[in-house]
Amino acid sequence: MTGKERIRKAFSFEETDRIPWVPFVGVHGGYLTGENAENYLKSSKCIVNGVSKAIELYKPDGIPVCFDLQAEAEALGCRLKWAADNPPAVVSHPLEGNMDTGLLPEFTKEAGRIPVFMEASRVLRKKHPGIALYGLITGPFTLALHLAGTNIFMQMMESPDEVIELMEYCKDITKKMASWYIREGCDVIAVVDPMTSQIDPVSFESFVSPPAIELFEHIRQEEALGSFFVCGFAQQNIEAMCRCKPDNISIDENIPLSYVKEIAKELKVSFGGNLKLTSVLSMGSVRDVELHTLETVEQGGDSGFILAPGCDLVMDTPADNLIAVGRVVSDTYHREFLKTLDSAGSSIEASDLSGYWKDDKLIIDIITLDSSSCAPCQYMVEAVKLAAEKYGDLAICNEYSIKTRDGISMMKALGVKNVPVTVMDGEVRFISQIPPSSQIDSAIREKLAAKNLL
């Protein structure tokens, strides 16, 4: 099953072979390829390189072409302030004080950096045919805020008709962006409208729902999928968001996944999220990330759920942490391993290894989940035992299953973090992959030679 198929099926609650995973790579793509945020977001070549690198490392099912909620505003005359390690920010609002949209330049496919994003979509589509490409567009309310500034909040109360008119205009912009991305090969249009987290359900239904409903209908007619993204605390509007009839909604850690799951499933909208961006993905250890991913995956369940970070990834999120997310998603044995650790690991002490190593022997320990139920574990145990056989009593093989207390104690004592793992005289030699017999043999010979046993 390709990533694209997996996403499509998850969006319609069909069975998938595993939970799909979509890292929201924005300027993080620049971090992976050594570009600052400004260069990255201004060059289709940089975007293609960054996204391709993320695909290679994180093995996702879907990925955004770009995560920049300022591009439409820029094309419509908002000034941007650029930063080296962040997406740009809008610093001027052409409709502040006068909401006449006739004052704005025409919104065309050639305006601002839109050609950069379209070119990147086109190239990525060709390069990665099996991945679901997400075209991210600025949601109508966030775009209206970029254009008119924060006064719009008060204008919603004091002159609602003008705000409704502006929202109509923004809806037309979003429909154009959606169509352009779809024509360049994007499978999913993600309507990112974080500023809706700041308004109440009545305001949402009055000002946001009508344009959003029309936009998602438009995306459906163009035979693409629609996802409604919101970052921030937007719990009050989840139901209203689902009623706009997107195929999917995606939320961040501010909203409990269980809450969204319940409402979204009832309204037959798939849902995604909500890995913690900073405290875990950006600042946590690989093990923190693995356990948090496991917890999120278990909460989300295996029907209609897409695993994703809550929002745009912090630029310098360690790649190892995101690789770890991919591993938890795709490796059933690793998940089992983490569950075992999580449930029993903390109460069990590490084995005492004093006197364990011998001068006249090589001790080979293979830490497994359980070689009878974990195929890679079984192959590793068989391969290592076979290679060790010809050295007779000089090389002793022991298997430790982490389903036993002894196994966990041994794993802790050896400092092992994955299964299956082969450890020779306390040194980790082979992790997860089963090496060819020649490599196992040379590792054994090397160890025996060092002890003058050959």
Next chain:
Amino acid sequence: MEHNEILEKIAYCIEFGKIDRNSPFPPNMKGQDGAGEYTRQALEKGIKARDVLNHGLMQGMDRVGRKFRDNKIFVPQVLMSAKAMNSSMEHLMPYFTSGEIRSRGKFIIGTVMGDLHDIGKNLVSMILKGNGWEVIDLGIDVGSDKFLEALEEHPGSVVGLSALLTTTMANMKETVEKIKGNNRDTCVAIGGAPVTQEFCEKIGADIYSPDPQGLVDHLDQRFSTG
């Protein structure tokens, strides 16, 4: 109108965002006096400016802060309330200048470096002001040095850092480190849509609140003289 009644009118107008007679919002109060007119009337009737602040404005903003915390109202409503509060405050400004009204303390606030969002910061500023704090607003995209300079100018102030972007939260960490490195007793509060208690503990800040009223309550507890 009795004194208590007029103070309650001020609180009510602030709670519901009724700025003045000309303001069309809320629709059910169209054509009626608003916070500005009632404050002027209160002072004309000889009610002490301090009482107008404590029992009118602060009462109203306290209700706003609590409703915002409980997700009963959101940003648009709070901004309308703040606008109403400002129309009251204009009448009280001379009493701050003369020293008849004193603030509860100083609060330096800014959105951290790299982040240009100001809605959250402004909401916090308004609610703090409405609760009697003097707010020194450093604006947006504020580097740690600027916070340190402000602290030098206003020693003993509480510092509030705001961030809307997950991508700029890292700068919050750096700013907290610099402030604490300079004086570890400085109380630092952090907030913003992506910020969490877990993050607050991780970076060594003192106060996190998901809403402005929570911050006011924390400050009340921490700096209570009673």
